[in-house]
Amino acid sequence: MTVLIIGGSGFLGAELIRQTSAAGHKTAATYATRPGDAxxxxxxxxxxxxxxxxxxxxxxxxxxxxxxxSSGKAGWAVTAQGSVRLAMAAARYGSHLVHVSSDAVFSGARVHYDESCLPDPVTPYGAAKAAAETGLLAVYPEAVVARTSLIIGDGRSVHEHAVHELAAGVRDGVLFTDDIRCPVHVADLAAALLELASSNASGIHHLAGRDALSRHELGILIARRDGLDASRLPKGLRAQSTLPGALDVRLDSQATQRKLSTTLRGAR
Known part of the structure; x- marks a missing residue:
């Protein structure tokens, strides 16, 4: 099977390349600025x-x-319109499409979100991601939309790098104690995405870890794992900062997990 990974130079993209190649699939990948190392x-x-x-x-x-x-961040032309454009191309060429979305499509007002919950984003990025979901499923109903949360793993994620820099005192900032997510290991997420791709799945699925943690709690776990001084990690409240976005968003992945042999481990 030939697999095309859009955004292959990113953290998740690199893991998808590793797993698809290991499974013997012919793999191609795209990049926006520079190719990855694979x-x-x-x-x-x-x-x-x-x-x-x-x-x-x-x-x-x-x-x-x-x-x-791919991320595309808050850029509407890439994240929203580009994703719909990709769905139209996939449908035209008869390619199965798995689209990675985000828990940023939710406001946090109800805290717990399963696949039946309708998006209510509060940031431009969340709005672009929500529009991408709606648009691509409208043009390609057979596609899979997989919402996920904070992606971590093996010291290579942005959050893990930040924890190391904060503990070393070479980075300004704090880890929020009121910003709650359900982190997922990049290897678990990639495996689950490929498992969904190989099934007859379509529509919305949630792929997040089982543990709901604040960014500070996650930072402490990373520090303990890596032998860092967790007491050096500064903490604060996102609610008192100028950063927009939801505070407590917990993706309920139980329905999707029951369909998978891949276990979505929690950060603990």
Whole structure:
């Protein structure tokens, strides 16, 4: 099977390349600014705003499966419109599509969210992600939308790097005690995405870890694992900061977990 990973140079994308290659699949990956380090894949430059380039990559790769692990951040043209453009291309070429979404589509007002909950984003990024979900499922109902949470793993994530820098005193900032998420290990997430891709799944699925933790609690776990002084980690309240966004968002992944052999481990 030929797999095309959109956003292969990112943290999750790199793990998807590793796992698809290990499974013996022919793998291609795209990047927006520079290719990743993986040598098991063929790299293609792609800006999801460029419909002509997207069509060219799809025609050359002819993937059986497309996984959209790109971020695009709050950029509407990439995150929202680009994702719908990708869904239209996948449908046209007969490729199964798995789209990675985020818990940022929720406001935190109800805290616990399963797959039946409707998005109510409070940030531009969350709004773009929510629009992508709605748009791509409208044009390609057979696609999978997989919402996830904070992605960690093996010291390579942004959050783990931040904890090390804060503990060393080389970074300003705090770890919030009121910002709650359900972190998931990158290897578990990638395996679950590939398992969903190999099934007849479609629609909304949640892929998050079982433990609800504040960013400070997660930082303490990382510090203890890596032999750092957890007492050096500064803490604060997001509610008292100027950062926008939800405080407590806990993805309920039980329904999706029952369909999977991959275990979505909690951060603990």
């Amino acid at each position: 040598c098991q894949t063929v790299w293609y430059h792609l800006d999801l705003r460029d419909a002509e380039r997207l069509d060219s990559v799809m025609a050359e790769v002819s993937p059986r499966l497309v996984i959209n692990a």
